[in-house]
Amino acid sequence: MSELKLPTPEAIIFDMDGTLFETDTLLIPVHHRVFETLREEKLYEQETPPVERLLSCLGMLLEDIWRQVMPGSTEAARKRADELLLQYELEGLAAGEGELYPYVEQTLRHLKESGIKLFVASNGLEEYVKGVARYKGIAELFDGLYSAGEYATASKVDLVARLLQDHNIHTAWMVGDRSSDVEAGKANGLLTIGCAYARYGRAAELDGADVLLSDFHELIILLEQ
The missing domain is CATH 1.10.150 (DNA polymerase; domain 1)
Known part of the structure; x- marks a missing residue:
């Protein structure tokens, strides 16, 4: 993980699959x-x-x-x-199947208590994205759950742009495990954080990310630096 001194963001935007949820x-x-x-x-x-x-x-x-x-x-x-x-x-x-990655719920609660707005931006279907958040007990921690399925966006770049505009957010971190997350963060002028603990993509997926996480809990360390 980087030793960068990072400005505290107004919001953190998370991908769902491979970032919060061990799909x-x-x-x-x-x-x-x-x-x-x-x-x-x-x-x-x-x-x-x-x-x-x-x-x-x-x-x-x-x-x-x-x-x-x-x-x-x-x-x-x-x-x-x-x-x-x-x-x-x-x-x-x-039926109780599926797991969040280790430390996801605890870390999200800490971030929320620190006054940071939390969002999801996913290319998945609306019912799925909201279903994961609801069944895994983290839905109330988010200020918005954005999905391509709900907003009919052609790319995650457009979805994140819509989210930022809707909530008048100027400084945010984009956290995800795929090239589409890095692209969405960079295109919208956000700090991009790659989840290197996810196993679904190639390592090159995260080329260009500003910071790499080997554990979700490291977000708290980044915030406190």
Whole structure:
């Protein structure tokens, strides 16, 4: 982690998957259920793609994810996969599946008590993003949960710009694990913090981040420097 002296931000904006939420703890069983159902419904005839392919696409928009995960699939199959993914994710969350990364809740509470506004900006679906926050008991800590699914943004750059404008925020940190998070932070003039503890992307995803975290709790150390 950097020894930079960083100005205290008005707000910190977090990605969800691979940043706050350890997505594979929910997504691995959901992935298999989705493809079993697609085959039962005759929408997909091939074997289930490796779950690693889906995990490596986290951070993309859903329409792009399915083109990577099941190339050559029909639009009907991809649309149904969207529906099934959300259904099975929410069922899993309701059943207690899925875990936050270590120290996420404690760190978020400390940041909130320090007077910093907290937000999520995710390329996921609205119901999923809000569902993770609700079922994992952190929803009330956020001043806003922004998702591409709710705001129909074409990129995370646009989503973060909308968030900053809505809340009249001038200084913020962008925290995430993918190149889309670094891009969104840089394009909006924010300090960008890369989550190097996440396992879903390549290390090069975080090229250009101002600071790298090896543990979520290090955000408190950064803030106190």
